[in-house]
Amino acid sequence: MAKVDKSQYTKEEWLAIKAERREAKSAKHVSQLPQDYYILCLKHGTKYSSDYVNKLYNMIKRNCTLDYKFACLTDDPMDLNPDIQILNLPKGLPGWWNKPYMFSKDLPIKGTILYLDLDVVISSNVDKLLTWQPNHWCIVKDYTRAMRPGYKKYNSSVVKFKTGELDFVWETYKKDPVKYQKLFFGDQDYLYDITYKTKAAMLYPDSWTQSWKWEVRATKDFKPGGIRGQREFKDIESVVPRIECCVCVFHGDPNPEHCHDPWVIENWQ
Secondary structure, eight states: OOOOOGGGSOHHHHHHHHHHHHHHHHTTTSOOOOOOEEEEEEEOTTSSOHHHHHHHHHHHHHHOOSOEEEEEEESOOTTOOTTSEEEEOOTTOOGGGGGGGGGOTTOSOOSEEEEEOSSEEEOSOOHHHHHSSTTSOEEEEOGGGGTOTTOOOEEEEEEEEETTTTHHHHHHHHHSHHHHHHHOSSHHHHHHHHHTTTSOOEEOOGGGEEEIIIIISSOOOBOTTOOTTSOOBSSOOOOOOOTTOOEEEOOSSOOGGGOOOHHHHHHOO
């Protein structure tokens, strides 16, 4: 394997990359079946328009060189790009509690799935998110890490897994959804709680995904008087993500459509 300039990585990231290289080396001479790759997103209710799905489709098309298919779990396929595979959501799941369904073994796509939230902007090639740690499911560390570096819980904006390998996440949830909605603030807290002791995820290197608000920008102040969900930054900043970063996440406010930083405008299309 080619030498890597490890000075660009944190100690944690370099250890993860070394583990990946060891795994790739050991599997070098092992014959494997062709891999099916999927990019998956979720659109439910009216929080995000079809424009978000179509722009994510366009960004992936520009930034993935693997042979993949793009699918959307949704309750409303109207105005979606006809090249997007539509997957129907079960009825009655509220908000982000639609997410556990993507782990069902009955999902009608079979292979390695890279799930991405709609409020992301793709910043560079995402192939590594699909191919990294092929024998593990992977997720990003929650962006609370920006304030608490030792924070280990998950953020479910970027998740890689194989169809059905986390079926117990869905099966457990659907037995008593009200119970889990009361116990946990959201799907990612539930996902962490049900997996970290028995089937913990591999955490992607922090530098591969970045919070636009907390890790790319210098400030996160909003204009006064904004409505939650439509707030805008007080100032426009001409900043760019780290070179290793391939996904910028817009958790909370603002959504990409309400961010006027030049880099976001250029790439969110």
